[in-house]
Amino acid sequence: MSDDTALGDRIRSELLDASWDVLVPHQSRGALLAVYDGLQVVDAALAIALNQAAIVQAWLASGHLRKVDTTQWNQWSERRFQAAIVQPYVVVALLDAEGD
Numbered sequence: 001m002s003d004d005t006a007l008g009d010r011i012r013s014e015l016l017d018a019s020w021d022v023l024v025p026h027q028s029r030g031a032l033l034a035v036y037d038g039l040q041v042v043d044a045a046l047a048i049a050l051n052q053a054a055i056v057q058a059w060l061a062s063g064h065l066r067k068v069d070t071t072q073w074n075q076w077s078e079r080r081f082q083a084a085i086v087q088p089y090v091v092v093a094l095l096d097a098e099g100d
Contacts, residue, residue: 004050011045011084017095018083020076026090032068035093039064045084045091068092 026032035044044065047055059065068076081092 004046007049008042008046011049011086012042014084015041016083016085018081018092020079020081023081023083023090023092027068027073030067031089032073033089033091034066034068034072035064035091036066037062037064041082041084041091041093045086048086048089048091065091 023032033044033048035041039059044056044059047059056065076094080095082095083090083092
């Protein structure tokens with residue numbers, strides 16, 4: 001098993017089901033990233049962990065990965081998330097996505 005595969009497996013095994021209030025400190029420090037349009041939390045977290053800057057930048061440019069802004073964050077106050085911690089970031093996806 002390659003190191004990349006092992007790291008991906010580790011991230012997958014450590015995924016969290018998180019409520020909004022648990023993520024508030026990460027949002028407050030500007031470290032919350034959300035996946036969109038089919039990008040998976042594990043894929044984004046793995047690319048960040050492996051410092052694959054070109055891939056991460058491409059996702060940011062396309063909107064597949066976004067820093068969560070205050071307006072969006074406030075609209076999500078009652079939602080639940082799948083989250084992966086990859087210091088210094090937390091990558092999230094809505095568990096109950098409703099076209100956000």
